[in-house]
Amino acid sequence: MSETPKGLPWSDRFLLGHSGMDDTHREFVALVDTMLTCADAAFPAAMQAFLVHAQAHFAEEKAMMEATDFPATACHVDDHEAVLGSALEVEPLVAAGNIEVGRQFAAALANWFPGHADYLDSALAHWVVKRSTGGKPIVVRRKESVIA
Secondary structure: OOOOOOOOOOOHHHOOOOHHHHHHHHHHHHHHHHHHHOOHHHHHHHHHHHHHHHHHHHHHHHHHHHHOOOOOHHHHHHHHHHHHHHHHHHHHHHHOOOHHHHHHHHHHHHHHHHHHHHHHHHHHHHHHHHHHHOOOOOOOOOOOOOOO
């Protein structure tokens, strides 16, 4: 079982080499980090901001997949729909005062996102960049410091 994250700071390991997707993912990570670290009183607004972002983020990626005939569209969209479905179930519970279920959802997102980005989103970025430029995405990552 995965450890519950204390936050979800941005890491260059999330970079895909597609500037639009990278910018959207920075926002996604910031919103999840906020849900994991904000005060309980601020959580309902953070949840609502995440929900608005997720709807736009996932619709944008779906449109990109459809426009480029991405082969794994169904799998990728199914993954997004599962997350969005969960968010839509959790949001009214949070609005009714159940912050703990919201925190659990945020922790699940923090555990889900790295794998989703590594596999499904990186494949999409590669596909889109190759279709538009004929080459592979270029990703430059900063070396991250390790605190022991």
